[in-house]
Amino acid sequence: MNVFHFFLQNHEQILELTLEHLWLVGISTLLAVMIGIPLGILSAHWPAWNKPVLGAANIIQTIPSLALFGFLLPVPWLGDRADRLAILALTLYALLPVIRNTYTGIRGVDPAVVEAGRGMGLTGSQLLFQVELPLALSVILSGVRVAVVVSVGLATIAAAIGAGGLGEFIFRGLAMVNNQLILAGAIPAAVLALSADFGLGWLERRLRPQ
Amino acid sequence: MERTPATSPVIEFREVAYALPNGEPLLQGLNLEVQRGETLVLLGRSGSGKTTTLKLINRLLTPGGGEVRVNGTPTAESDVIRLRRSIGYVIQDVGLFPHFTVERNIGLIPRIEGWNAERIHRRVEELLQMVGLEAQLASRYPHQLSGGQRQRVGVARALAADPAILLMDEPFGALDALTRDQLQREFLSLQQRLNKTVVFVTHDLREALRLASRIALMEAGKLVTVLPPEDFLRSSDPLAAAYVRAFGEGPASVVNRGAS
Numbered sequence: 393m394n395v396f397h398f399f400l401q402n403h404e405q406i407l408e409l410t411l412e413h414l415w416l417v418g419i420s421t422l423l424a425v426m427i428g429i430p431l432g433i434l435s436a437h438w439p440a441w442n443k444p445v446l447g448a449a450n451i452i453q454t455i456p457s458l459a460l461f462g463f464l465l466p467v468p469w470l471g472d473r474a475d476r477l478a479i480l481a482l483t484l485y486a487l488l489p490v491i492r493n494t495y496t497g498i499r500g501v502d503p504a505v506v507e508a509g510r511g512m513g514l515t516g517s518q519l520l521f522q523v524e525l526p527l528a529l530s531v532i533l534s535g536v537r538v539a540v541v542v543s544v545g546l547a548t549i550a551a552a553i554g555a556g557g558l559g560e561f562i563f564r565g566l567a568m569v570n571n572q573l574i575l576a577g578a579i580p581a582a583v584l585a586l587s588a589d590f591g592l593g594w595l596e597r598r599l600r601p602q
Numbered sequence: 603m604e605r606t607p608a609t610s611p612v613i614e615f616r617e618v619a620y621a622l623p624n625g626e627p628l629l630q631g632l633n634l635e636v637q638r639g640e641t642l643v644l645l646g647r648s649g650s651g652k653t654t655t656l657k658l659i660n661r662l663l664t665p666g667g668g669e670v671r672v673n674g675t676p677t678a679e680s681d682v683i684r685l686r687r688s689i690g691y692v693i694q695d696v697g698l699f700p701h702f703t704v705e706r707n708i709g710l711i712p713r714i715e716g717w718n719a720e721r722i723h724r725r726v727e728e729l730l731q732m733v734g735l736e737a738q739l740a741s742r743y744p745h746q747l748s749g750g751q752r753q754r755v756g757v758a759r760a761l762a763a764d765p766a767i768l769l770m771d772e773p774f775g776a777l778d779a780l781t782r783d784q785l786q787r788e789f790l791s792l793q794q795r796l797n798k799t800v801v802f803v804t805h806d807l808r809e810a811l812r813l814a815s816r817i818a819l820m821e822a823g824k825l826v827t828v829l830p831p832e833d834f835l836r837s838s839d840p841l842a843a844a845y846v847r848a849f850g851e852g853p854a855s856v857v858n859r860g861a862s
Contacts, residue, residue: 504695504697507693508693509699511693512686518714523699527700
């Protein structure tokens with residue numbers, strides 16, 4: 393039986409695990425964006441925040457993923473359900489690229505534009521929402537793109553703690569020394585990562601200011 | 603224009619000092635008055651404190667000592683957003699919003715101030731004509747304009763909400779000689795029509811002589827002297843004389859006699 397047949401026969405389960413995978417990546421990316429963009433703005437506007445925020449995000453990034461999953465397992469509410477835990481861990485990993493690119497994007501706005509905006513009497517939030525964020529958007533989006541691509545890969549490891557996703561196939565395949573099973577997890581994961589990369593890259597180019 | 607000495611100055615500096623956070627003083631003991639309708643040119647070399655002086659007026663910087671008054675009110679006591687919206691601000695790098703069309707750039711403050719679309723549109727057309735730009739440029743983006751066009755849009759944007767005061771920080775400094783000459787000429791005729799109170803920063807004596815009602819010469823964070831252009835040329839002040847010498851021959855020919 394070749395891989396193609398295996399995919400056809402198990403398409404329901406592959407689809408189910410792919411959706412699970414998407415759920416893990418989607419929710420964690422959303423959380424990372426909701427937390428990371430404000431933190432990025434904060435560190436871009438108040439230099440005192442810059443080092444601690446980026447430093448913390450950097451440190452999280454250096455923790456091996458399997459170890460992070462393990463660390464979080466005994467945490468009360470979190471450890472009750474594996475997907476909660478996986479989402480938290482993926483969110484933590486996704487933070488760094490989002491924070492760093494938000495910071496870079498905002499700091500990269502032409503100082504003359506910001507000075508003109510302040511000089512003509514824009515309030516801080518008008519400047520942020522009408523000038524800084526729109527001009528930083530493509531840079532922020534490229535951070536999100538990196539976060540998504542990394543998360544798709546990392547989320548396969550979440551299966552190790554029973555959070556589901558395409559990693560199920562991979563771990564099962566590894567245990568059973570079955571290449572078809574491994575590919576059934578790896579191929580859809582690769583396709584997800586590539587299409588996220590392509591889609592977000594396209595959006596990023598469209599939003600890039602002239 | 604007749605100037606009545608009895609009227610109070612529009613902008614007033616009283617013993618103003620400003621220092622960097624590290625304590626390095628940029629401005630000391632500055633006393634200066636700007637009268638309604640005049641073009642006061644702050645002349646000096648880089649680091650003399652002229653841009654600092656300008657930014658103290660719209661409170662992009664706050665004085666470390668003394669006070670700055672605009673229309674009689676200390677800027678420290680006024681609402682900074684209202685203050686800035688009542689003062690037009692033009693800088694050398696223009697700082698047009700690259701993601702907005704010319705029309706949105708010019709119409710931003712009116713839009714925030716709640717003008718209706720029709721009124722903004724009419725105002726933008728009027729302003730484009732005023733600064734010598736064709737109406738069809740309204741839909742262009744800043745990167746599609748030449749340097750001179752961009753600075754004209756910058757001036758139009760500063761004038762959008764019809765402020766009585768205009769601050770200009772080397773607005774023509776980055777332009778080629780011909781465009782600069784043309785914009786200076788247009789500035790003079792515009793100023794004769796609009797009669798704004800203008801504070802203009804430059805390091806170029808020719809520009810100062812040409813545009814100024816009065817020239818305020820600055821050096822190392824201090825005001826050296828304030829003189830009308832004709833008197834500046836004859837001044838016995840060593841620094842003013844040095845400027846005139848450095849300028850070379852024929853400076854008298856450009857002196858502004860129209861606006862003062």
